[in-house]
Amino acid sequence: MVAYTKPHLTHEQQLGQLVGRGLGCSDEPAAIELLKTVGYYRLSAYIYPFRELIPDNLNVGRSAPYRTDRIRDGITFDHIESLxxxxxxxxxxxxxxxxxxxxxxxxxxxxxxxxxxxxxxxxxxxxxxxxxxxxxxxxxxxxxxxxxxxxxxxxxxxxxxxxxxxxxxxxxxxxxxxxxxxxxxxxxxxxxxxxxxxxxxxxxxxxxxxxxxxxxxxxxxxxxxxxxxxxxxxxxxxxxxxxxxxxxxxxxxxxxxxxxxxxxxxxxxxxxxxxxxxxxxxxxxxxxxxxxxxxxxxxxxxxxxxxxxxxxxxxxxxxxxxxxxxxxxxxxx
Structure with a gap:
């Protein structure tokens, strides 16, 4: 078991983390409002399908493909909100x-x-x-x-x-x-x-x-x-x-x-x-x-x-x- 050490993030920091991972965002205030309304963790479930897969050779033996934190190019906050x-x-x-x-x-x-x-x-x-x-x-x-x-x-x-x-x-x-x-x-x-x-x-x-x-x-x-x-x-x-x-x-x-x-x-x-x-x-x-x-x-x-x-x-x-x-x-x- 690994100790959970992730820090609490402000809404601005949450958005910054998502943008840093590749999520496009053209309207930061609107994105922050959605994070406040829906929550980072809940929205993450809608982002997950767009995270890049790790190489096939590293997925051997897994029941489902493992994904990195990196979000595929071209995916925006508007896409996630509409989904x-x-x-x-x-x-x-x-x-x-x-x-x-x-x-x-x-x-x-x-x-x-x-x-x-x-x-x-x-x-x-x-x-x-x-x-x-x-x-x-x-x-x-x-x-x-x-x-x-x-x-x-x-x-x-x-x-x-x-x-x-x-x-x-x-x-x-x-x-x-x-x-x-x-x-x-x-x-x-x-x-x-x-x-x-x-x-x-x-x-x-x-x-x-x-x-x-x-x-x-x-x-x-x-x-x-x-x-x-x-x-x-x-x-x-x-x-x-x-x-x-x-x-x-x-x-x-x-x-x-x-x-x-x-x-x-x-x-x-x-x-x-x-x-x-x-x-x-x-x-x-x-x-x-x-x-x-x-x-x-x-x-x-x-x-x-x-x-x-x-x-x-x-x-x-x-x-x-x-x-x-x-x-x-x-x-x-």
Whole structure:
């Protein structure tokens, strides 16, 4: 371990360091204001792709190429700011779509599960036995022995946090016993939605999935896990545009979805953001056909900033001629 000895730098010194490393800057006051607003370390993530690579022979054995501090010629502070602003808009647009998916799937989950058991979310016998029994922590360090116990703990935390909500107070004043699923879903976050969906019986999963144009509940469960990760990135203002998500989206047979999403089933690369965005667009259309969200995203991505050596195709995994695909051109009904 090496001791951390880097000194604190003023905003002027931060800019001077970036310029000294090769970043062009035509408006120093504006650049300093952005450093104050966004922060040096955060902007560094947008500068990183433009740092020069060390020679190939020094990268042997590394999982990813190592970069020097030197920034490639021709890259300016304006480029970095435009990339940061694009990424910010991308996160906000994605959050809008994720809201549609979250609310729509909450409603469908409550309807399907509640049809069999209004308390199915807290009754293990109404869920999938194998999924509920899945071990969480073989070491025993956690207090949850299985996925169902972990879910109950999550649910109880959410219910406690919602105890002062008017609809919860009204129900508890009038009725005895646990909240039915159609009330409980109102305080679910996306993680809770994803976790409970994973515990549903295969029959219930498939029923919900078919209602949104997916012929596999297992596939939809994987998408919800992935989408929860994307949602957290967006909600916590993390870099998204060239992110390599923790979860690669599951490959699928085009026959499992509608024709507009079929192209993404086996598409490579899968370690970039495009497939996640395509799935999001598909689900938004299925859940609310009146929305034109895919066209909104298409418009945003087509305005990707003009910066040397980066692009949606190269860095986000968009296929060539992507903007002509039906997924991104169909208008709402």
């Amino acid at each position: 940061w602003r694009f990424d910010r808009k991308l996160r906000l647009v994605c959050l809008d779509a994720i809201e549609t998916v979250e609310i729509g799937l909450r409603s469908r989950l409550a309807y399907v599960l509640g049809l069999r058991d209004r308390l199915g979310h807290v009754r293990r016998e109404s869920l999938d036995a194998d999924a509920c029994a899945r071990p969480i922590d073989p070491s025993g360090a956690l207090r949850y022995r299985n996925a169902f116990e972990q879910w109950l703990a999550k649910y109880e935390t959410l219910e406690h946090g919602a105890r002062s909500e008017d609809y919860v107070v009204h129900h508890k004043q009038k009725y005895d016993g646990p909240l039915p699923i159609w009330i409980a879903v109102e305080f679910f976050d996306f993680g809770a939605l994803s976790r409970l969906f994973a515990l549903l019986t295969r029959q219930d999963q498939n029923s919900i999935a078919r209602d949104v144009g997916v012929h596999s509940g297992v596939l939809l469960a994987a998408w919800l896990r992935d989408m929860n990760y994307i949602r957290n990135l967006c909600a916590h203002h993390a870099r998204l545009w060239n992110r390599q998500p923790t979860y690669k989206p599951r490959k699928f047979n085009p026959a499992q979805v509608g024709p507009s999403l079929g192209h993404a089933g086996q598409l490579e690369p899968r370690h970039k953001i495009y497939v996640h965005l395509a799935v999001l667009a598909y689900l938004v259309r299925a859940l609310d056909p009146r929305q034109n969200w895919p066209l909104t995203l298409r418009t945003l991505v087509k305005k990707f900033p003009d910066i040397p050596s980066v692009s949606p195709v190269k860095d986000m995994g968009f296929p060539l001629e992507w903007s002509d695909l039906p997924l991104w051109t169909m208008r709402s009904t």
